[in-house]
Amino acid sequence: MTAATSGRSDVARLRQELLFSALRGIEGSSSLAFAIFEELAVNIVEGRLPPGHEVNSADLARQFNTSRTPIREALLLLEREGLVIVPPRRRPYVSPVALEQVKEIYEIRGSLYTLVCELVVQRATDEEIAALADWQKLLEHDAECGDVDSYFWHNVGFRNAEAQLSRNQELQRRLSSLGLQMHRFRHLSLSLPGRLKHSVADHERLVRAYADRDVALASAVSRSLVLRGYRALERSGKF
DSSP states (O other), X not given: OOSSOSOGGGHHXXXXXXXXXXXXXXXXXXXXXXXXXXXXXXXXHTTSSOTTOBOOHHHHHHHHTOOHHHHHHHHHHHHHTTSEEOOTXXXXXXXXXXXXXXXXXXXXXXXXHHHXXXXXXXXXXXXXXXXXXXXXXXXHHHHHXXXXXXXXXXXXXXXXXXXXTTTOHHHHHHHXXXXXXXXXXXXXXXXXXXXXXXXXXHHHHHXXXXXXXXXXXXXXXXXXXXHHHHHHXXXXXXX
16 A cells, blocks of 8 residues: 555545455455455444344345355454354354453564564655655544544554555565454554544654654654553453
């Protein structure tokens, strides 16, 4: 993905692009199965379908005017991404979340983004770093509006664009392997009171550190940004 060219009015297209980038091996899935997957994944990530919520295949078949086959394909994708559980002879349901699992994923992500920062400072051009400021402007606008969903997807876009500047495809694959579960946790964290204000300020400091080619500061800010998200979840009492 290039710089933030999608604009504030095109979050839906950005969201679909980012959902594709988080998936692995979806080539065999039909477009209808992916549309169903997207509908459910976004509702789970954005918190409208909470842990334990049952997924009614018959309702989905009516909503999308389709047979059960694309529904099953979509549910298998969701199960593979850890967003739903499909038990035998029972309705699928949104997977539960354990705080220990969240902690471990955030620890991994914090370490990976420390490496991202080192490589961005070494390899990105001044123009590429300046393009991150375009994403930052979108984040600032979303934070001012209190638009958690738009902020979240622009935040994912910022981080994906940043990772691409590392010019390390294996590192990008490792980050992507954290998948939609990571999106789920990040959205929940950003929806907590006061989080948008802290997050947008941290991103602004990160962009300045990159512009100054200050690898130590960029790494420290990025790791703090990630772990601040986890601490907010830990204090939230939602687990």
